[in-house]
Amino acid sequence: MIFLENNIHHGGDIEQVATQLNIPIEEVKDFSANINPLGFPSDLWNVLVQSFANIEVYPNPEYPELKTAIANHFHVNNDDVFVGNGASEVLDETIQAEKATDALVLAPTFGEYERFFSRIGIKVHYYQLHEENNFLCDIPTMIEQLKAHREITIICLASPNNPTGQIIASKDLRKLVDFCNHHHRLLILDEAFIDLTVNEQESFINELEPEDNVYIIRAATKFFAIPGLRLGYCITKNEKLKKLLKVQENTWSVNGIADVFGQNMFRAKKYIRLTHDWLNTQQPALYQALQGISEIKVFPSATNFFLFKSNDLTLREKMIRHHLLIRQCDDYVGLGSQYYRVAVKGPQDNVLLVKTLKQVLGRESG
Numbered sequence: 001m002i003f004l005e006n007n008i009h010h011g012g013d014i015e016q017v018a019t020q021l022n023i024p025i026e027e028v029k030d031f032s033a034n035i036n037p038l039g040f041p042s043d044l045w046n047v048l049v050q051s052f053a054n055i056e057v058y059p060n061p062e063y064p065e066l067k068t069a070i071a072n073h074f075h076v077n078n079d080d081v082f083v084g085n086g087a088s089e090v091l092d093e094t095i096q097a098e099k100a101t102d103a104l105v106l107a108p109t110f111g112e113y114e115r116f117f118s119r120i121g122i123k124v125h126y127y128q129l130h131e132e133n134n135f136l137c138d139i140p141t142m143i144e145q146l147k148a149h150r151e152i153t154i155i156c157l158a159s160p161n162n163p164t165g166q167i168i169a170s171k172d173l174r175k176l177v178d179f180c181n182h183h184h185r186l187l188i189l190d191e192a193f194i195d196l197t198v199n200e201q202e203s204f205i206n207e208l209e210p211e212d213n214v215y216i217i218r219a220a221t222k223f224f225a226i227p228g229l230r231l232g233y234c235i236t237k238n239e240k241l242k243k244l245l246k247v248q249e250n251t252w253s254v255n256g257i258a259d260v261f262g263q264n265m266f267r268a269k270k271y272i273r274l275t276h277d278w279l280n281t282q283q284p285a286l287y288q289a290l291q292g293i294s295e296i297k298v299f300p301s302a303t304n305f306f307l308f309k310s311n312d313l314t315l316r317e318k319m320i321r322h323h324l325l326i327r328q329c330d331d332y333v334g335l336g337s338q339y340y341r342v343a344v345k346g347p348q349d350n351v352l353l354v355k356t357l358k359q360v361l362g363r364e365s366g
């Protein structure tokens with residue numbers, strides 16, 4: 001696993017697994033990273049190859065064309081858009097933009113938030129999600145927690161949340177945002193997976209108002225399968241937040257190739273449609289198949305991964321022996337070794353995942 005300093009780890013460590021098993025990397029089926037299985041959009045290869053000519057020049061640090069492409073796509077102004085080296089970098093910059101002592105994150109959630117807050121001395125509080133409630137985030141209860149803790153001035157939420165896959169409805173987000181606007185709190189809303197939701201759920205970008213104390217974070221990484229190229233962006237309409245974020249922006253953080261990719265990504269219409277077709281069929285099919293495995297409890301999800309629970313604490317290791325990599329969730333605050341996350345992949349791979357899980361778990365209990 002890829003371990004970071006505070007012991008969070010991430011999926012996608014297929015290299016290590018391939019070495020461990022002494023097999024070629026292509027033989028490892030990676031269900032641990034939630035990346036579009038359609039792979040890089042082939043229509044954009046030419047554009048990408050042409051962009052290699054750019055490597056001898058600095059990108060324009062204002063990224064005007066990239067910002068225009070993103071702004072046009074979301075019907076916002078160019079100066080509402082900020083870009084970075086993956087969603088992680090823009091997230092980190094928004095976290096540093098606001099001077100705060102205390103922040104609120106979900107438990108469980110993506111571990112990088114806590115790492116970003118902690119390393120600049122911001123104390124992290126948790127809003128505990130509950131398994132009985134399928135890890136749904138109840139905004140009225142969260143607002144009560146915020147009222148009782150005036151010291152918490154930043155709230156960082158993911159919708160869909162990783163690893164639970166649940167989204168927060170726009171009307172609930174509006175309640176939270178109104179509370180933030182009236183009580184001097186900042187909401188950082190991570191929508192890294194919103195474009196990978198079944199029947200593509202609406203982004204809160206469509207609801208944003210200039211007075212909203214909100215940064216919305218988006219990733220090109222997951223949808224366009226470019227974790228190695230990396231591109232993320234942030235949208236806010238709030239002038240004060242824009243000024244604060246400008247101060248934190250790293251210069252030339254998007255490389256020349258990712259810059260050109262981003263200028264063209266929304267033109268890959270066929271790829272975008274095929275991605276939605278894949279997700280809208282494969283996600284519910286995998287959910288149903290996982291529900292059919294009596295030894296596990298799978299939780300509902302709106303996006304391209306599922307969290308499930310199993311009494312077998314060595315399931316990851318056993319699946320690796322079958323060359324399948326799944327994500328054990330032992331490092332998530334609020335979860336433990338009995339929780340696992342799997343990505344939705346293509347039909348054959350999904351069938352193989354379910355078959356192997358049944359085989360491994362059936363053998364154990366039998």
Ligand SMILES: Cc1ncc(COP(=O)(O)O)c(C=O)c1O
Nearest residue numbers: 086087088110158162192219221
């Ligand atoms: C919820 C969430 N936000 C952001 C990221 C980081 O995305 P990127 O690779 O674009 O930095 C991840 C990566 O797994 C994630 O799960």
